[in-house]
Amino acid sequence: MNQATLKQSDTFCLCPRFEHTFSILGKKWNGLIIEVLLHEGSQRFKDLAASIDRCSDRVLCERLKELEQEGIVNRNTYPGESRVDYSLTEQGRDLAPLMVAVHDWSNKWC
Amino acid sequence: MNQATLKQSDTFCLCPRFEHTFSILGKKWNGLIIEVLLHEGSQRFKDLAASIDRCSDRVLCERLKELEQEGIVNRNTYPGESRVDYSLTEQGRDLAPLMVAVHDWSNKWC
Numbered sequence: 515m516n517q518a519t520l521k522q523s524d525t526f527c528l529c530p531r532f533e534h535t536f537s538i539l540g541k542k543w544n545g546l547i548i549e550v551l552l553h554e555g556s557q558r559f560k561d562l563a564a565s566i567d568r569c570s571d572r573v574l575c576e577r578l579k580e581l582e583q584e585g586i587v588n589r590n591t592y593p594g595e596s597r598v599d600y601s602l603t604e605q606g607r608d609l610a611p612l613m614v615a616v617h618d619w620s621n622k623w624c
Numbered sequence: 625m626n627q628a629t630l631k632q633s634d635t636f637c638l639c640p641r642f643e644h645t646f647s648i649l650g651k652k653w654n655g656l657i658i659e660v661l662l663h664e665g666s667q668r669f670k671d672l673a674a675s676i677d678r679c680s681d682r683v684l685c686e687r688l689k690e691l692e693q694e695g696i697v698n699r700n701t702y703p704g705e706s707r708v709d710y711s712l713t714e715q716g717r718d719l720a721p722l723m724v725a726v727h728d729w730s731n732k733w734c
Contacts, residue, residue: 527649533652536729540647585733603734612729615635615722620645 517520538584543569543577545613548586548602552610556590581606648694653687655726658696658712662697662720666700666711
């Protein structure tokens with residue numbers, strides 16, 4: 515690797531997590547799940563399912579597990595209560611400006 | 625679909641192209657190819673290959689074709705010259721604010 519390449523590797527993002535996150539966000543329904551949680555705050559499964567009514571419960575469940583593993587979504591349980599709900603983690607909420615940028619771009623080019 | 629769902633479908637982005645674009649950007653090397661073209665302008669294949677030296681020529685070639693099909697990259701030929709180079713289309717250049725948002729996010733969370 516020569517000096518110029520080193521310089522560029524330093525300048526340009528080679529973070530594998532960057533590509534990984536994009537691939538997660540590119541999965542059908544994930545962007546919409548994040549949008550709903552950003553705008554509506556904590557949601558129970560049935561509320562999320564009502565908002566994203568074209569996504570089957572099975573797929574919604576899979577996606578939520580995946581987003582939880584990625585550190586984007588929290589699955590919240592409450593001691594002594596059967597209630598479970600879902601919210602964005604700090605890392606997930608921090609996707610807001612990125613979602614705005616994607617909206618701006620897709621509104622213009624879709 | 626009830627009124628509330630309709631309202632939300634209207635508010636939240638269901639654009640398939642939105643998810644498709646995320647999935648394209650999530651493919652290994654594509655983000656980096658866009659970054660290099662954003663920062664360096666038109667590039668010949670060998671210059672791109674030198675900047676992105678961990679990506680094989682075969683894969684780089686595939687990615688450029690794909691980005692061209694997506695309307696993000698132009699493959700420029702010059703009449704009477706054997707020169708070929710690659711640049712971002714207007715749609716591709718318009719990804720700049722999105723790339724900044726991704727950088728900010730990944731610098732914080734990677």
